Amino acid sequence: MADLSAPPDHNVSPIHILVVDDCWLDRKIVQKVLQTSFFKVTTVESGEKAMEVLGLNEENVKHSTSVNDLNIDMILTDYCMPGMNGHDLLVAIKENSHSKSIPVVIMSSEYNASRISRCLTDGAQEFIQKPLKIKDVQRLRSYVNPAAPTTKTGAKIKVLIDQMPESKEAERRPPPLAGVAVA
Template sequence: MGAEASPISSPCIEDVHVLVVDDCPVDRKIVEKLLLKNGTFKVTTVDSGKKAMEVLGLNDEKVESPSLNEHKIDIILTDYCMPHMNGYDLLKVLKEHSCMKSVPVVLMSSENDQQRISRCHDTGAEDFILKPLRIGDIQRLTSYVKSSTATPKIGVKRKVPPDIMPESNGSERRPCLARVAVA
């Protein structure tokens, strides 16, 4: 079976781009559907650690390429047990690259091996999720993405922190602008 890199996204601007790495086509599809059902994820799927490295721009001949993470991946969700390069090996490679260190990596496996889980956490994994994945696991993924990558929703009121508000006595008025059209 050939690998497919299938960028699928919902129309939300606040999409969190998830790279799903799993050698099992059925598991990839299930994870993809769960992520898309949530509505806040853009999903790219690949079938191996090697393909993940290609998507991230980490293949051998261009390790220091300026196009590193050109797909703007926000989080990586990878299976632990895969041939050639398992999820732990992928995690190690990602955490060794300075430009990928800040990208959260979550591993998943059907095997509840505490020693394996601890080793992944010690190496920098954000989480280790047991398969089968559930909706709660998917919802947790957004909390691992740094708030700097999150785009505020349009039309949502936000409070300005008091330390950056201009000092005023509260009685100032903004000047009125006549004949201004807003497009």
């Protein structure tokens, strides 16, 4: 398994997440957790603001075909917000041909089975219970299809010991004698 806490490969752009939450403190906590895990984060306080950032408000949709100029890779939105809630934002994103491929993850402190089912049926990748946990953050990466990394010539590859094939060969080889060079 890849080490998700390791710094990202600098040949690949970080995953850019738009965090939508009406609570300032919740936005800041989610932002810190995501940035610590090497995500690029943009935060907004409402579904309406998210629509503006994505270029999905009425003005932009009528006058431009360029949606998502910030190259948002994923949207992580609270469900309960005044005005446009997380489900309404999800539906608006999925109904627009330019933004429907952006993964949307809904989060809420309330567990409501019918709400969760409705969001998943309408296209949410997942419904996460608040507060956001590290195990949730690790799953977020799997919802985005990042560009394939380019390989640098002469790059070192870090291999995790538990991924190396088991071999008895190393155990049978006697240790080198002190002061004796082995060619």
